[in-house]
Amino acid sequence: MNQQYYIQLEEEFGAHNYKPLDVVLARGERLWVWDVEGNKYMDCLSAYSAVNQGHCHPKIMQTMIEQAQKLTLTSRAFRNDQLGLFYKELCELTRSHKVLPMNSGAEAVETVIKAVRKWGYKVKGVPHDKAEIIVCENNFHGRTIAIIGFSTENQYRNGFGPFPPGFKIVPFGDATAIEQAITPHTVGVLLEPIQGEAGVIIPPSGYLKDVKAVCEKHDIVLILDEIQTGLGRTGKLLAEEHEDIEADVTVIGKALSGGFYPISAVLSNKEVLGVFMPGDHGSTFGGNPLACAVARTALKVLVEENMIDNSREMGEYFLSQLKTIQSPFIKEIRGKGLLIGVELLPEAGGARRFCEDLKTKGLLCKETHENVIRFAPPLVITKEEIDWAMDRIRPVLTQIPNKEFI
Ligand SMILES: *Cc1c(COP(=O)(O)O)cnc(C)c1O
Secondary structure (H helix, E strand, O other), rough: OOOOHHHHHHHHOOOOOOOOOOOOEEEEEOOEEEEEOOOOOEEOOHHHHHHOOOEEEEEHHHHHHHHHHHHOOOOOOOOOHHHHHHHHHHHHHHHHOOEEOOOOOHHHHOOOOOOOOHHHHHOOOOOOOOEEEEEEEEOOOOOEEEHHHHHOHHHHHOOOOOOOEEEEEEEEOOHHHHHOOOOOOEOOOOEOOOOOOOOOOOOOOOOHHHHHHHHHHHHHHHEEEEEOOOOOOOOOOOOHHHOOOOOEEEEHHHHOOOOOOEEEEEEOOOOOOOHHHOOOOOOOOOOOOOOOOOOOOHHHHHHHOOOOHHHHHHHHHHHHOOOOOOOEEEEEEEEEEOOOEEEEEEHHHHOOOHEEEHOOOOOOOEEEEEEEEOOOOOOOOOHHHHHHHHHHHHHHHOOOOEEEOO
């Protein structure tokens, strides 16, 4: 079957809430994927950093198959033999005290909002239903009602209200703005260490440290959404390590399963998660043995196969290579580890056409917002593979693209 057949099925029967590149993928291995017609591409998106370990990692696959043959779901009405081990290994790796497993990233963020609000009432003594959480402009934390309610992106919000109150929005990268927004009702600050969806926005150095100090001073919970920046993406296990801090609460997801299964987790260093009592919160699939087994192996290969160091080293190399491109279209190139954004000038006519052009040359990546191309390949990428990518990226970014995309 050719790709057009599958595209037409999606268009006819699916809701049109995405605008994908028209490439119909059928197989993947490491950072390579193949479409239904057998064409091969380098994946430079990694499913928004959910496939950090590379597509169909053989060890994760083996665990998935073995666990699927034993036990997949018990619900939390009963215990299972994977959950406790998953907790222990994840806590040891991230130096956390407690874990609460969920499925999607957005669900984990919702879980944090509940936990931190309850912590505010029970521990900090904030009056009932008055808790405030400070968030940042251009945030991305998922697509549920509460979360989009504090988005500053029109398209994420328009037509979906009303939204729950209790959030204050401040500029990203400015710790003083956070301090000024604090009231006696403030319970938490929620932010991304690097704003991925906003276009790989890296805050000034020292920002996280300053925010942490502000939070400590005012007895406020610092929550870092590391769903995209965590698990090796920026060259450290967690991006907070770049500034030598520890968030009170960390949210991870995406690469926690290496792309095999939806699993997310809330990690807490203070006793924030301790406020939950039986019946306060739950999820049918959260913490199921299949997810836990897969996540245990996904974490193991990330560490054992040196993917975090590779992300740092290859990220530096990729960034330095990109910075050698002389192009009239480029405004700025920035990145940390293998989370890299190439921001184009408005005159370039949008990032989308460059992504379309790269696709025809065998490299898949996606625009974020109008003008940024994000390069975030699986963390297994080699120097030779970066050179291969550069041989495609360089001409596309320096030549006037195909007319049909303009
Ligand atoms: C992807 C992402 C989410 C949402 O995760 P889902 O699994 O899509 O719900 C939240 N925060 C950040 C920073 C993300 O990148």
